[in-house]
Amino acid sequence: MSKIIINKRNYIHNLDIISKQAGSKEKIAVVLKDNAYGHGIIEISKIAKEFGIKKAVVKNLKEALKIEDFFEDIIILSEINFHTYSHTFHIVINSIEQIHKIPKNTNVHLKVDTGMHRNGISKNQLKEAIDGICRQNLNLTGIMTHHRGADGLNSEFFWQKRNFRLVKEEVKRICEQLFLPLPKFHSCNSAALFRTANFDDDFARVGIASYGYFENHPSFDKIDLKPVxxxxxxxxxxxxxxxxxxxxxxxxxxxxxxxxxxxxxxxxxxxxxxxxxxxxxxxxxxxxxxxxxxxxxxxxxxxxxxxxxxxxxxxxxxxxxxxxxxxxxxxxxxxxxxxx
The missing domain is CATH 2.40.37.10 (Lyase, Ornithine Decarboxylase; Chain A, domain 1)
Known part of the structure; x- marks a missing residue:
């Protein structure tokens, strides 16, 4: 019978390299969407938990429910059918309209468009969005963005980093005004993490690098990752x-x-x-x-x-x-x- 073999040692080797780049295991959220990039969401979750990873990222509620017992925090990127969720789950808000569709007391991460122009609100909508989150009695637990060109040999990565830095400053100002606790900030995918010398987000969302691949431009430093x-x-x-x-x-x-x-x-x-x-x-x-x-x-x-x-x-x-x-x-x- 045909099968897939997962090399546990290689996966742990990759997580070790990633955690050193991020600063600690606590600063890693493993991306497990689409069946852990084909590797098997349960199999990979077990190894990640054993390594000490406490945060994961998935596509939808169906995936989140499969791994609820493995992680303390699970970020759900693309759920459309909203209802009451576990305290472990954090739902990503991709537009102003979605705020009013999420049940009260749900943990949410607000996505901000810093240049990819795919999902997320604009920087100018931050006050409106956070006000809406408060009126809906949602828990703002995260602010995030996504890089469109961190793996390419261009300046777009630095442009988006600057944009997200301005977002951070604006969110901190709004939270002080509304007496809200500061949410966690996260922007880096695998490519962005390894292009960041002094990582200062609360955590990174690491997918492809954990599975042993580094898709950055060949001129960037080669990382000793191993296919899993x-x-x-x-x-x-x-x-x-x-x-x-x-x-x-x-x-x-x-x-x-x-x-x-x-x-x-x-x-x-x-x-x-x-x-x-x-x-x-x-x-x-x-x-x-x-x-x-x-x-x-x-x-x-x-x-x-x-x-x-x-x-x-x-x-x-x-x-x-x-x-x-x-x-x-x-x-x-x-x-x-x-x-x-």
């Missing part, structure tokens, strides 16, 4: 292909000699993206994918009972002209996750 996930396939059948015979849909791969070929139980239906005759991919052990990948299986020039299809998503990301995020998050939640 590897994908394994099980052999289904083995056969001999004679010279000039083909394998797979379209018959696009044709042998130039007699070879031994095996079929394995992984395909694009499992999230291993389709490769065709215009692409060439070899497994970490050097086995070549022969012909087109099918929905549920593929062919390799191998006889091994079990084959590692990849242990570093960057090679496949390059073939598919995408990023490591897409390679790992595409993997089916139905695949068995095994922690070693």
């Amino acid at each position: 996930l590897s994908l394994w396939a099980q052999k289904v059948t083995t056969r001999v292909l004679k010279k000039n015979q083909s394998v797979g849909y379209g018959g696009t791969y044709k042998t130039d000699k007699n070879i031994i070929v095996s079929t394995y139980d992984i395909g694009y239906g499992d999230g291993f993206l389709r490769i065709n005759e215009n692409q060439s991919y070899k497994t970490p052990k050097g086995y070549k994918v022969l012909g087109r990948i099918s929905m549920d299986n593929l062919s390799l020039d191998s006889q091994d009972e079990e084959v590692c299809m990849f242990d570093d998503a960057r090679a496949l990301a390059k073939i598919h002209n995408t990023i490591s995020y897409e390679i790992v998050t595409t993997l089916s939640s139905e695949l068995k996750r095994e922690v070693i």
